[in-house]
Amino acid sequence: MKYITIIDLARRLNLSKSTVSRALAGDGNVSKETQDRVRELAQQLGYTRNDMAVNLRQKQTKSIGIIIPEIVTPFFMHVVSEVQRELNGRHGYRVLLAQSNENSDIELANLRMMEEFRVDGILLSVCSSRNNIPEYLRLKEKGMALVFFDRIVPQFSASKIEINEYAKSVLLVEHLIEQGRKKIVHIAGPEYIYNSTERLRGYKKALAKNGIAYDPTYVIPCDLAAEAAAAKITYLLDNNIDFDAVFCFTETQALGVKKLLSKQKIAIPDQVAIACMSGTTLSTLVHPTLTSVEQPVDQIASAAIQLLLEKIENPTAEDRTIVVDAQIKIRESSAVD
Amino acid sequence: MKYITIIDLARRLNLSKSTVSRALAGDGNVSKETQDRVRELAQQLGYTRNDMAVNLRQKQTKSIGIIIPEIVTPFFMHVVSEVQRELNGRHGYRVLLAQSNENSDIELANLRMMEEFRVDGILLSVCSSRNNIPEYLRLKEKGMALVFFDRIVPQFSASKIEINEYAKSVLLVEHLIEQGRKKIVHIAGPEYIYNSTERLRGYKKALAKNGIAYDPTYVIPCDLAAEAAAAKITYLLDNNIDFDAVFCFTETQALGVKKLLSKQKIAIPDQVAIACMSGTTLSTLVHPTLTSVEQPVDQIASAAIQLLLEKIENPTAEDRTIVVDAQIKIRESSAVD
DNA sequence: TTGAAAGCGCTAACAG
DNA sequence: CTGTTAGCGCTTTCAA
Numbered sequence A, B: 001m002k003y004i005t006i007i008d009l010a011r012r013l014n015l016s017k018s019t020v021s022r023a024l025a026g027d028g029n030v031s032k033e034t035q036d037r038v039r040e041l042a043q044q045l046g047y048t049r050n051d052m053a054v055n056l057r058q059k060q061t062k063s064i065g066i067i068i069p070e071i072v073t074p075f076f077m078h079v080v081s082e083v084q085r086e087l088n089g090r091h092g093y094r095v096l097l098a099q100s101n102e103n104s105d106i107e108l109a110n111l112r113m114m115e116e117f118r119v120d121g122i123l124l125s126v127c128s129s130r131n132n133i134p135e136y137l138r139l140k141e142k143g144m145a146l147v148f149f150d151r152i153v154p155q156f157s158a159s160k161i162e163i164n165e166y167a168k169s170v171l172l173v174e175h176l177i178e179q180g181r182k183k184i185v186h187i188a189g190p191e192y193i194y195n196s197t198e199r200l201r202g203y204k205k206a207l208a209k210n211g212i213a214y215d216p217t218y219v220i221p222c223d224l225a226a227e228a229a230a231a232k233i234t235y236l237l238d239n240n241i242d243f244d245a246v247f248c249f250t251e252t253q254a255l256g257v258k259k260l261l262s263k264q265k266i267a268i269p270d271q272v273a274i275a276c277m278s279g280t281t282l283s284t285l286v287h288p289t290l291t292s293v294e295q296p297v298d299q300i301a302s303a304a305i306q307l308l309l310e311k312i313e314n315p316t317a318e319d320r321t322i323v324v325d326a327q328i329k330i331r332e333s334s335a336v337d
Numbered sequence C: 001t002t003g004a005a006a007g008c009g010c011t012a013a014c015a016g
Numbered sequence D: 001c002t003g004t005t006a007g008c009g010c011t012t013t014c015a016a
Helices: A006-013 A017-025 A032-045 A051-058 A074-089 A104-116 A133-142 A165-178 A194-209 A226-238 A251-263 A281-286 A297-313 B006-013 B017-025 B032-045 B051-058 B074-089 B104-116 B133-142 B165-178 B194-209 B226-238 B251-263 B281-286 B297-313
Strands: A063-068 A094-099 A121-124 A145-149 A159-163 A184-188 A219-221 A245-248 A273-275 A290-292 A321-324 B063-068 B094-099 B121-124 B145-149 B159-163 B184-188 B219-221 B245-248 B273-275 B290-292 B321-324
Touching (some): A006 A032, A074 A094, A094 A104, A104 A133, A121 A297, A159 A297, A165 A184, A165 A194, A165 A245, A184 A194, A226 A251, A245 A251, A251 A273, B063 B074, B063 B104, B094 B104, B104 B121, B104 B133, B121 B297, B133 B145, B165 B194, B184 B194, B184 B226, B194 B219, B226 B251, B245 B251, B251 B273
Parallel strands (some): A063 A121, A145 A159, A159 A321, A184 A219, A184 A245, B184 B245, B245 B273
């Protein structure tokens, strides 16, 4: 594939390549007339700038990396897609994506890969808030623009987009309480995910606010799989521990719980309500009894871009945290919705 | 961020940069001893090659683009993720992703963007099998490596990964028939998506094979939204058209249908069974009555990579089509599953 | 086995 | 306003 270069243009116009370059860049130091001539020919010949050459010269790659824990949750993909759109279009950045499959080792490999690709910055949502801290530190000290989002690392100082999981959680649990639920089980996320500890905090707060005693029996840490959540519920049933609601960390867990309760002929939501937070189309379509919360994807994306570009432009800029206070919209679907 | 270059290495070792380059490349024309010295220092100083320089020199970008119609269906993301992993790892390619949001104009913009980024090849799953054909042609004639997958364009000659929708469809419909269903509605996809016409063909074939008369009333073209599918079913109900099964084009449609039937107090699957093809975790967890089919994601990904690299290496290579005959696994969930 | 030199396409001093 | 020159980091002849 033969591409037109500024040299081609220069030759045809009897100009030096510098002038052509300037004309194309809209430098100002070039006569209106030549500028027009150059641009017209460029247009006509279908010239497009060779970014590799520019980047080599400029010592940047004009590309950024996004690393997310997994790709099945539509939330992440929505953010990625939005960031991509914005960064491709307005800023001319290439966006490289990698997913870690909830595995810190893969995450590490992904970080290394991005570094090898010499991306100008990395948007990161972590698998675990402890496993790769030394690597985050190394990158940061090396001057890599590194911005965390959603799954952040609380004890690591960096720019972050934090989602107010605590507030969301309080709201959701209070919503259950308002419906008369008092024995609310919390299928929590693993403690190495910060979001999960925040949600737990919200859960406790909601109980306290409403004068319901906190019972540790009702809080069950659990990994992210549907089966794991189902197993926890089975345990409760087997031990005759009574409950009237289940608040899950993830949608997947909620699905697992729902499946199990159905199998046990336990009426949803008459006997037990199920809740989780999520912003997916699927879940609201699907869960007869699911209360959900919407994530402000666009806000998150644009905040992430802002902080990232800030760091890219000025690597020594101060770290900033933007807390996205979700437009919390409780959306209760009826049993047949 | 200061990076070590071969010149740095050369200086410290009193060698020319050519020799260093050769040593690093494992050229062979360099003494074992210098080779070792170079490599050791490189290792020690954390040298990594600057791909931009290489690519500029080599006149390629070592990057490919993937354009998919949407990102919500996990199937696409699984393929993307797999291609990414493989291409990043083994082949050192960067992978750029873009989604067209089921809109041919956006798809066109995405194609243009990939071209501007000078990707070495494009993996494409189209929105419509007619709207952008002139653009596909232009790219192909320009020498761009272009490989279609899943959502292909039958009348356009190019390398493709085709999924045997016909066979899958026959199987699924026959499965319904075996259960005693005779009045099977087909909520079809729009005719500008090839896969949808293939599935329709399969539907007809299954009926014919089993001696069931084909009734056009039962075939309802429908766009991809859940609401659209629900509306079609409403129409059938309002007009007292009797049916005992619904075979949908997409999972989303199936969800819409399910929702509507529930609302109308129609028992699933006792009165009406719902089926669609899909390979998502969600759907099997979620649909009490859904029969699904698994997509061989890895096969698709590796076939796509193979054809793409083939075209990149030799742009004049003949077009090839690989038909992926899904490992068709009917997975029937019980009502409480 | 090694080095010197050219060049990929572009930008940015510097000079005129 | 325009041209000359140098150089980003690397590979690849061509000579030695």
